[in-house]
Each structure stands twice: as C-alpha cells, then as structure tokens.
Amino acid sequence: MTFNVTEILEIPTGVGSITVENLVYFAVIVLVGVAVARFVATNTRRILQERLAANERELFVKLVYYIIILWAVVVALPQLNVNLSGLLVAGGVAGLVIAFASQSVVSNLVSGLFLMFEHPIKIGDNVNVAGVTGSVEDVRVLSTVVKMYDGIYVRIPNEKVFTSNITNYVHNPARRFEYQLRIRYQDDANEAIRITKEVIETHPFALRSPAPSVFVDTLGDSSVNLTAYIWAPARNWWDVRTDLLWKIKQALEANNIEIPAPRRTVVFPEGSEAKTLAPGMVGKEEIFEKEE
Amino acid sequence: MMFGRYSGTFRHEFDEIQVEAAEVNGLLTYRRRCEGEAFERILVSNTGEIIINPVEPVNLPREITNYLMMEFSPMVIESGASRTVYLKFPVEIGVFLESTRDMEVLDIFGLGTQKYTLYGSPNNGIIARWYRSTVSSEFPEVGCLCQGVMELSISNASNEWVEVSHAVFNSTDMKIYYDDVVATTATMRILSPTLAETNFIDAPLRPGMVKSVELYTARKIPTINRGYLMEWGLS
Numbered sequence: 001m002t003f004n005v006t007e008i009l010e011i012p013t014g015v016g017s018i019t020v021e022n023l024v025y026f027a028v029i030v031l032v033g034v035a036v037a038r039f040v041a042t043n044t045r046r047i048l049q050e051r052l053a054a055n056e057r058e059l060f061v062k063l064v065y066y067i068i069i070l071w072a073v074v075v076a077l078p079q080l081n082v083n084l085s086g087l088l089v090a091g092g093v094a095g096l097v098i099a100f101a102s103q104s105v106v107s108n109l110v111s112g113l114f115l116m117f118e119h120p121i122k123i124g125d126n127v128n129v130a131g132v133t134g135s136v137e138d139v140r141v142l143s144t145v146v147k148m149y150d151g152i153y154v155r156i157p158n159e160k161v162f163t164s165n166i167t168n169y170v171h172n173p174a175r176r177f178e179y180q181l182r183i184r185y186q187d188d189a190n191e192a193i194r195i196t197k198e199v200i201e202t203h204p205f206a207l208r209s210p211a212p213s214v215f216v217d218t219l220g221d222s223s224v225n226l227t228a229y230i231w232a233p234a235r236n237w238w239d240v241r242t243d244l245l246w247k248i249k250q251a252l253e254a255n256n257i258e259i260p261a262p263r264r265t266v267v268f269p270e271g272s273e274a275k276t277l278a279p280g281m282v283g284k285e286e287i288f289e290k291e292e
Numbered sequence: 293m294m295f296g297r298y299s300g301t302f303r304h305e306f307d308e309i310q311v312e313a314a315e316v317n318g319l320l321t322y323r324r325r326c327e328g329e330a331f332e333r334i335l336v337s338n339t340g341e342i343i344i345n346p347v348e349p350v351n352l353p354r355e356i357t358n359y360l361m362m363e364f365s366p367m368v369i370e371s372g373a374s375r376t377v378y379l380k381f382p383v384e385i386g387v388f389l390e391s392t393r394d395m396e397v398l399d400i401f402g403l404g405t406q407k408y409t410l411y412g413s414p415n416n417g418i419i420a421r422w423y424r425s426t427v428s429s430e431f432p433e434v435g436c437l438c439q440g441v442m443e444l445s446i447s448n449a450s451n452e453w454v455e456v457s458h459a460v461f462n463s464t465d466m467k468i469y470y471d472d473v474v475a476t477t478a479t480m481r482i483l484s485p486t487l488a489e490t491n492f493i494d495a496p497l498r499p500g501m502v503k504s505v506e507l508y509t510a511r512k513i514p515t516i517n518r519g520y521l522m523e524w525g526l527s
Contacts, residue, residue, distance in 0.1 A: 050511070050512065050513055172414050172415045172416075173410065173412075173414065173415075173416075173417055173418060173419050174410045174414045174417070174419065175414070176414075202405070204352075204353055204405065204406040204407055204408055205356070205408055207408055207409050207410050207419075208407050208408070208409040208422050209409045209410055209411075209422075210410060210414065231410065231414070233356050233357075233408065233419045235356065236354075236356060
C-alpha cells in the first residue's frame, strides 16, 4: 500500500474548501509563531534581567510573547479561509457573547490589567491579600501567585485581589516595630532606657532617623513596662527585630536590670494561721517581709 | 598599600585586615580576614587578575540602598555664595576578579561600623547610608582604609540664606580615586532652602591618582549619571 502525500494534503476536511494542506500550514505557522515568541521572550527576559525591575520585565516579556502569537494566528487565519475584515465585525459580536459567557474571566483579566498599571503590589513584595500573607511570586493576567511564608503556593484570582484590602508591608521604604520590655520596680528605668537606646544605636539597620523612641509606658502589677519604637528599612525590619531583642535583654542583664517574674501578694486575714507548710510554700511572715 | 592589581599569590596585612591569595593544597585560594570575619574562595583561573580598590560605601553589612548621606556641622550660606570644603567619607574595599572577557565582584569588606537612615518621609523617602563628618577647609588627614576625603563644592543658587547640614548622594554616580589616600570630588548646588542637586565629578583630586573600578561597572549594571535631587530638606 502506497501513500501519495500530495493526495493526502488535498483531501477536503469537509469545512468549506479547507483541505488538510490548509490545516497543516495553519498549524505550522502557529507553531513557528509560538517558537519565535518563546525565543524572543526568553532572550528579552535575559537582556532585561538587570536593567528592569522583575515586575515590569515580566509584564513586558508577556506582552511581547502574546503579540507575536497573535501576529502568527492572524497570519495563519487565511489558511482557514477566514476573512479578516469579516472577523472584525464577527469579533465584535463574538466578543460580546464571550464577555457574557466568561464574565469572571473577563473580570479577572480587567482586574489584572488594573493591578499591573496601579502597582499596589510588585513581584517580591511581602503582602497580605485576601487573608493570605506571603511574598508575591507573580502578577499574571488572570491571577496573582503568592508564596506563603511556610512555602505554600496560593493562586488568587485578580478580581479578588483587586477588591480586597491589600496590605503591602514593603511599599514604603521604612517601617516601625515595637518591643515591650519589663523591668523590676527597684531597677532604674532611666538607666534601662539609656542602655536600650545604646544597643539600638549599634545596629546598622535600626534607622538613625526617624530616631528610636524608648519610654516608660505603663506601671504594671509586678513590673515597670517600657516600650521601644524602632524604625527599620521595610525589607529588613524582620532581621532587625529578631536580632535586637536578645541583644537588648543581654545588655540589660549585664547591668543588673532584670525582667521580673510575675508576683502576687497574698494577705491572710487577721488571726488565721498556717498549720503546715509544704516544702517550697511561703509563709505569711515571709510575704510581709518581702513586701517591706 | 593594598590597593592595586595582582596576579598569582600576594599577601597584605593592615590594621585588622588580612588579605591574601595563596596556594592551599595546590589550589589558588583567596582569603580575607577583617575585624574577625573571614571569607575564602578557591580561584580557578588561567589569565585572571585580582583588583583591590576602594568602592562606593553602600554595601555593608548588606546592600540595601544606593544612597549616601553625609552629615556635617550646620553651615549657613549666603545667596550666591560658594565654597569648597573637605569632608571624610566611609570607605569600603572591593575585590574584583578580572579576565579578558569579564569582571566579577569577589568580595567587599571594610573597617568600622555602618549606620543607615531615612531621608524624607517614611512613605516616599529613601534609605541612605549615614555618615557624620567633620568639615575642614583644607585636605584633612585620614586613615587610608576606613576613610576617604570628599572635596565638596557647595554653591547657593537660591535668593535666600540657606542652612545646610547634610548632603545626600547617589552612589551610582560616585567616582573614587586613590593613591596613598582615597578621594572623591562632589558638588552641591542649592536651588532653594529645601532643594539641592548633588553630583560627583569624574576627576582625580590631585594628579597621579588611580581611578577605582566601580561596582556598577563590574556588575554590568548600566547607569546614567544624573546626580541626585535632594527634595526633603538640607538640614
């Protein structure tokens, strides 16, 4: 049994006058278009690697990629006997139908475009969107991908991102964090404030301006409560926060300023008497002695 | 002085810095120790050379900004007046690997501490490396490996008296030269009591100085020398 390629290519498909040859040409043109688009996109990404921010770079690369594919499809369509001038009219009607049929897709698409132009979030930002906290991996046309801090991948439809409250933790260059420090009543609060400020001063990323603020905030049941407000670069604040607290604690302890254990004074009514004291229990007299 | 170009093995010790390229178990190894911190890399190269020179001081302890803020004693400048003063700026030391085809940053280190600050407001200001300097009318003496000399020409182009106590620079424009001292030349043009333009001049402070390899050149990051517009006040 022999095959004649020319005869096979001329076999009509049954749709108008489209033959297998037309279908093959269409497929080849589109595939070449996709290959060219991938090649151009890869090289564009490589060239712009260090010249453009990741967000703008990916947006530009995607734009280039889809324009080339669209161009390939437009070039290939005459193979399917599609009249492009007619397509414009049909496209309008079809667009309307598609818009109704795929309302949520269109909504996500439009939201995605707004997100790309408004820039409330960028790739790499630490955000909280729709209750999801993590770093933005990608802002796509239909969805935004967030990698949570425990490494979980979350895809959020752009419509939800656009209509949700977005908290961008790194949008501003600097942010403030605070510590609550407790010291004993007999410790010198002014000395504790001075030592705390000195430790903060030695950290390179605890910003000099806005200056850190350390003050006596409240007088607690068993401690004097200090509050320290510290500004740090928004992208480094967590490192500063985790780094400084232990250093402050060590510096205070080195100067005999200690964090007190919670203490409660129990006063027994006049005439009552403890019968037996288990080891470790404290008698009435001892309590009064401590208070003095 | 440790700044220069090296091929093969070498060794330098200065203050708390020890830099060397030595054969270790038959492998050329770059080793650096600075203030107790060590860094080591095995080098595999046929033609490569090591360049050590001062670089833009915005990389330690970690690179988070391009900006450098110099704070100095407040100066009150008359409208139309200009003056050249000398400041001391922090120096970081860059180690580069250079071959005929490429240049790569191998190591950056420096003596002393760093401090960063916010210039402007928390919502639209910039983070800058902060350094306080004395102001002098003549070329000051500096410790070569931790400080350099900045010749700053300040001119007041506004119609008012202006008080200035800090200058913010974009380090991507910074041109550093060295011989036995590290130096750079900068300008500050005051446009109003809250606005000034700063920039660096690509010229040695004195004849015979060698130009440093810039980090942005080594990292192949294209930059446009535009200077910096200080929009959030001058003091």
